Every structure is written in structure tokens, then in C-alpha cells.
Amino acid sequence: LCARWKNSSQFPLPPGPRKLPILGNLFDIPTKGYIWLEYAKMCRKHNSDIIHLSALGNSIVVLNSAQIVSDLLEKRSSLYSSRPPTVMLGELMGWGNAFAFRPNDNAWKAQRKTFTHAIPPADAKRFHLKQITATHDLLRVLTHSNDIMKDLHMWAAGFIMDVIYGIQGEEAETFLKTAVEAVHSIAIAGTPGKFLVDQIPFLKYVPEWFPGAGFKRKAREWNNLRIKMTEDAYRVTKERTAAGTATPSLASVALEQMDLTKDIVQQEELIKAVSVTAYGAQSIRKAGLDTVVMALEAFILAMLMNPDVQTKAQRELDRVLAPGDLPNFSLEPDLPYISAIVREVFRYQPATPLGFPHLVTDDDVYSGYLIPKDSIIISNVWSILHNDEDYPDPYRFNPSRYLDVNGKIDHSIKDPISPVFGFGRRACPGKDVAVASLWIAVASILTCYNIEPEIDERGNLMERKGEWHQGPTLFNRPLPFKCRFIFRSKDVEASLQGGKCT
Numbered sequence: 001l002c003a004r005w006k007n008s009s010q011f012p013l014p015p016g017p018r019k020l021p022i023l024g025n026l027f028d029i030p031t032k033g034y035i036w037l038e039y040a041k042m043c044r045k046h047n048s049d050i051i052h053l054s055a056l057g058n059s060i061v062v063l064n065s066a067q068i069v070s071d072l073l074e075k076r077s078s079l080y081s082s083r084p085p086t087v088m089l090g091e092l093m094g095w096g097n098a099f100a101f102r103p104n105d106n107a108w109k110a111q112r113k114t115f116t117h118a119i120p121p122a123d124a125k126r127f128h129l130k131q132i133t134a135t136h137d138l139l140r141v142l143t144h145s146n147d148i149m150k151d152l153h154m155w156a157a158g159f160i161m162d163v164i165y166g167i168q169g170e171e172a173e174t175f176l177k178t179a180v181e182a183v184h185s186i187a188i189a190g191t192p193g194k195f196l197v198d199q200i201p202f203l204k205y206v207p208e209w210f211p212g213a214g215f216k217r218k219a220r221e222w223n224n225l226r227i228k229m230t231e232d233a234y235r236v237t238k239e240r241t242a243a244g245t246a247t248p249s250l251a252s253v254a255l256e257q258m259d260l261t262k263d264i265v266q267q268e269e270l271i272k273a274v275s276v277t278a279y280g281a282q283s284i285r286k287a288g289l290d291t292v293v294m295a296l297e298a299f300i301l302a303m304l305m306n307p308d309v310q311t312k313a314q315r316e317l318d319r320v321l322a323p324g325d326l327p328n329f330s331l332e333p334d335l336p337y338i339s340a341i342v343r344e345v346f347r348y349q350p351a352t353p354l355g356f357p358h359l360v361t362d363d364d365v366y367s368g369y370l371i372p373k374d375s376i377i378i379s380n381v382w383s384i385l386h387n388d389e390d391y392p393d394p395y396r397f398n399p400s401r402y403l404d405v406n407g408k409i410d411h412s413i414k415d416p417i418s419p420v421f422g423f424g425r426r427a428c429p430g431k432d433v434a435v436a437s438l439w440i441a442v443a444s445i446l447t448c449y450n451i452e453p454e455i456d457e458r459g460n461l462m463e464r465k466g467e468w469h470q471g472p473t474l475f476n477r478p479l480p481f482k483c484r485f486i487f488r489s490k491d492v493e494a495s496l497q498g499g500k501c502t
């Protein structure tokens, strides 16, 4: 059934909405509401978990089930692991060399290898100390926060700056300004349909002075930001690594691992590209849309909306921790309900509900359908995580679904974390860092605080509303909300304020 065929043109395309001449399905592509739900609806309408659309000559295939995603993106990963080209972002703004955007070529392989050597998935512990320090900073930020979303974003940007370049605290702020602006520019340029040049590539040859060519000026400015972001922080880490004063980071570890018998300039260019991609890739495509932050926001909102879950988690923490103590990673086996909350946060409102587009590099045949070469492949992660066979009552936030009768993690329930981080050779290489960061943040916040609704001017508790952004975005993020973080005990407040935790 799943065989590939040499002569593929005899096979029909997967089902999908009727196509108009030239425009194809341009007007069927969802741009309103929750677009992952719209794609799921389209699949139901055509009674198929694989559908085909086209728009202005681009072929798009939507995959709506775990089985099909696994059959294609995992089992045929060599064919399905490229990326669609982006003219504005990749060519004009210069991000085309960053490995998250690169096609499946040797430069992508070399950069990804450098990343996984510096942050090996099997050695996630290397960053535990940084994660604990960052979490304690986060706890202090939350105590005084008037704007949680902004503060969380700045905190996460600072934490990633530390993981990638080893630059911390006030010093990081100088670099963060450029980084935040550069990420903002990626966000705008990466929004599908934002720049016409992505649909009509020859527009890239129009000179900057030409009426309507404002995008070229923007691209030049944004390219300068990219260069500044790439060079400045790297230079500092390089100097410190040479002097032996660098704190371990992706860039410092990669610099130490350089092969001095080979081309140094080439290796340095590689490290720069990997570092800047790693910084940008986890906070990509729209200002403030930072994947770790989105997961944290989803967690905070889930606690606000489900006080019973919060109480149950705090009971578990109080059983395991001495008064005034804060959690550390060694307690993970004793805190299964906290791990279950982390799983449910990723499942219930995944930050990347449509994954990140892949590109298929050759004609393929699946279930009797032709998947044409150069099709953009969209995986509906939302559908995978909301099917009621794997997750009964999927629209309920219920961490207990992952626990067995003894209250331990039940490994027969599918772990929802994996699909959220992508598939096959492109799967997110920062997954272990990201999951560990969320775990320690969840455990620490719930040890320290009760998350409660904000109080209005009249002193009444504000209504708890769980609302999420809609529209043509690939990312899933709550609408701004307010809440209060109330210390749960004097002991823990004293530990935090007295600087007992570093």
C-alpha cells in the first residue's frame, strides 16, 4: 500500500477542494479562525486524512493523522526533509544560510551536526544549572510582573542568550535589543503571504528606488540587523573562550571542539550560523512569539482555568519538598503529576499546531495518491493531539490521563511531546532543552505561587477567560491575559527574596 512507484504520473492527487484555473485553491486556503481546525474540517469534508491544495502553482499537501505523518515524514524522511524556499526571508534578508530554513543539503547537515555536538540530546544535563538559575530569575520576575507576557518574553530571550552564547544578566541586554528586533523582522517576513515577492520571485530583481519596492529597502535594513545579531554576541563568546573565561554555551562548546588542522574561517562561519539559527529558530516568525514562552503562557493559563489541577500538583510538591525548598531535576521521578502537566500543556494547546512546513524533494506515491515533487507538506499536529482514540475527551485539560493506577506515568499512553517538536530529520534539536526548561519552570512556579485571577478596580476577581489568537498564523498563543502570583508560604518567599536560591 505504501510503496513508491517509478512512474508516478498515473496516480491521482489526494482529494481536496476543486481547483480554479491558475489560482488553484488560493481562496480555499484558510486565513481566518484557527487554521489548524479549518484544515481538519477540510479533511473531514473530503473524508481523507491526506488532502491536496494548490495556490499560484505551489502544491500543498496536508497530513491529518499520526499514522500518515509517521509513514511519510518519519519513515520516508530522506524524501520529506527539505524546506520550502523563501525569497524575502531566505534570499533578500540573508537568513537562507540559517539551517532551520535551509534545504536538505550538505550545509544544513553540517550545521545540524555542529548543533547536536554542542547540545547533545543525550546530555541535556549540561544545561540544568543554567535552567535552574534562569527559573529562579523567572520566579523573581513573576512576583512583581505587571505584564506577564512581556516579562516572560524578555526572560526567555535572556535565557536563550545564555544557552547559546553564555552571556547573562545586564550584559545580555545590549545584545537582546538587536536580537529582539531581528526576531521581529523574521516574524514579519515569515508570515505566509506577507510579501508578494514570495509568490512572484522575479520581483526580487526590481531596484530599491522603484515605486512599490519598499520591501527591498526593508530587506536591506533587516539584513543589517541579521548581520549585527550574528557577529556581536559571537565575538564576545569567542574572546572569552580564547581567554578561558567563557561560561559553557552552544557557541563556546563548538569553538572548543574546532579542528585546528582544518579551515578555521569556514568552521567559524559554521558556528556563527548555527548559533544565530538556534537563537532565532526558537523564537521565530512573529514578535514575542517565542515557543518556550508560548508553552509557559499556555501552562499559566491552564492553571488559571483549572484550579483543581493546580491544587493537586501542589499537594504532590508539598509531599516531596521540605518547606522553603525549591525543586531540582533529581526529583523528577518523584513528581509524576508535574511531568503529566507538562505533557498535557504541550498536547492541549500545542505552540506549533501545524508543525513547520517540510518540502518533498521527489515525486512519491502514498495510498495510491501522487505526492508531487516540491509539494509543501503541512502536518496537522493539532489533529494528532486531539483525536479521541489516543486522548479520550481531548478538549479537557486532564493531566491524569497520563498516570496509571499507582499515580506513575503510564507509558502505554502516547507521549504527546514528540509531535509538537516536529518530525524525521528536521525534528527540533532543542527539544530536550525546551522540555527540561518547561518542567523545572512548572514545578518551581507551582511550589512558589498560587496562580489566581487578577482583581478589578472594584476589588472583584476578574473572569477567567481562556482565549487564543486566531488568523493566518502558524503559531498558537493565548490572547493577553492577567493573573496574580501569590506566594504560597513565608518560607519560600524568604528563600527567593533572601537570595538563598541562586
Ligand code: HEM
Residues within 6 Å of the ligand: 099, 100, 101, 112, 163, 277, 278, 279, 281, 282, 291, 292, 295, 351, 352, 355, 356, 357, 358, 420, 421, 422, 423, 424, 425, 426, 427, 428, 429, 430, 431, 433, 434
Ligand atoms: C517549546 C519549545 C519549542 C518548540 C515547540 C519547538 C518546535 C519546533 C518545531 C515544530 C520545529 C520544526 C520541526 C520540523 O520541521 O519538523 C523546530 C525546529 C527547530 N528548533 Fe525548535 N522548538 C522549541 C524550542 C527550541 C529551542 C529551545 C531551540 C534551541 C536551543 C530550538 C531550535 C530549533 C532549531 C535549530 C530548529 C530547526 C531544525 C532544522 O530545520 O533542522 N527549538 N522546533
